[in-house]
Amino acid sequence: MSRWLIRIAVVLTVTLALGGCSRMGLAYRNLDIIIPWSLSDYLDMNIEQKSWLNERLREHLSWHCSTQIPGYLDWLDRLQAMVETNQVTDAALQARTEEAKQAIAKTAREITPSAIELLQGLNDKQVAEMNEAFAKDLRKHQEQYLKPSLDQQIKERGERMEKRLRDWLGPLNPSQQQRVVAWSTSLGDQNTQWIANRAHWQKQFSEAVAQRQSPQFPQQIETLLVNRESLWTPQYRQAFANTEAQARSLFVDLMAESTPEQRQRLLKKMEGVRKDFSDLKCLKAVKQG
Template identity: 60%
Template sequence: MPYRPTHALLLLIGFALALAACSRIDLAYRNLDRLVPWSLDDYLDMNREQKQLLDERLKAHLAWHCKTQLPGYLDWLDRVRLMVANDAVTDDALRQRTAEARQAIGRVAEQITPSASELLRGMSDAQVAEMRRAFHQDIEQRQKAYVETPLPEQIENRAKRMRKRLEPWLGELNADQRQRVMSWSQALGDQNRQWIANRAHWQQQLVLVMDQRATPSFEPRLAQLLQRKESLWTPEYRLAFQNSEQQARSLVVDLVRQSSPAQRQFLQQRLGKVRADFSELKCLKSP
């Protein structure tokens, strides 16, 4: 699915945000193959053979990811920690770290595309119809939650969500930092509208591809959806995304600049804990 740039940039203060629902990184990572199907179940009801195929492929991809990708994440975390320690959190540095994170996401997308193609090609017409209905419901729910509320409420809610994401990494925000988060949220305006419209556009493209799953064009078109989704963005969302990335980098730079020595120490400790948890994963040590 299309991702919001703010979420991607928050990787800069810890890869553990991707596993924020779990208190122990090692436990969450070992069970990703069980957690991922829940997201698919939101959109379609898989039969037993499909669930078995998904489970097998997820286990294989998770093993690949741990052996080949996690070592690079450890190096990436070291660069983030050094950036904070050297008071070098700048716009250019954030651009580089974000580009590295995006490259890592791209490698995962390339790796899983053949499995996704095999799984989706085997979907029945009834399952595709179910997916279409689920997508429609998904957009309706997001419209109600993020767009139909008055803009001032959207801005306040967005600021609250950001403060909630930041405080586990920086501790309690001071008054200047809370105000900076609010100004960041205000600068994004009604970007929720562009984000959801782009999400709906991506879903519509996937449904169109699914209608062609028996043709030779299916795999390359699915690969574009999974690996090069930026090429399918709406013009409005492309502009909103660029603005959102710029605003997010500026926010991170200012929050670190406004942080106290205790907050920076807290951040370093949390980043160190994340690195230690990942480095202790058994899959990295097994033959």
């Protein structure tokens, strides 16, 4: 349920430049990145529910493509301009981040009524299955991200980042590699706060769904999906702010040390993202209309 936040909200800047999906067309078809709603991962829906959900998703996707994608293309223009002019600054990245968060919130608000309707129609067995899926998800994340020692967590985090960066920038020079190590070290045990907050959110979501026929339920779900930051633990709020700041600092420093070849590779990758968006049939239909 929270992949959309993890994969986008840290910065669509970082999604594109540091660690997202390299094929936005594929991501768009999969919906889980663009539409912050992956209930199907946690629910065993019946035929009627699947049919209803598919129809709603088509409607939301059409809305998103016709009203939101043009703004994403403008956003990409601003991001590309920063790289082309070598003006990648902390202030500029903060601005792009805020724009991305606003876009995410707008989409979340759009799909929330459908999410509420689906959740209200769940039976007790489906709710129990959802809760078990949440528990399984949590165990998986704890095993992967908390079981290793802190030194190993830092090492693996750095390795994951360097792998993503190589895709966008090409091979890193020794100085850039050391900067990635310093970035990973600066985040310390943020895995602990991230997963604790994940458990906190899932618990609140489960408690809300248990009372899904109550008059307060729609507002509770809207808060959980649209204003989820208001429900974060104080520890995670602080850790997330540090994560964002460190990501911006890393990107600024990497770009300051980047070669012309690395910047050209990055611009080419961004152009690929633009093409994936521009080639969407729904967007072409809007333009023709």
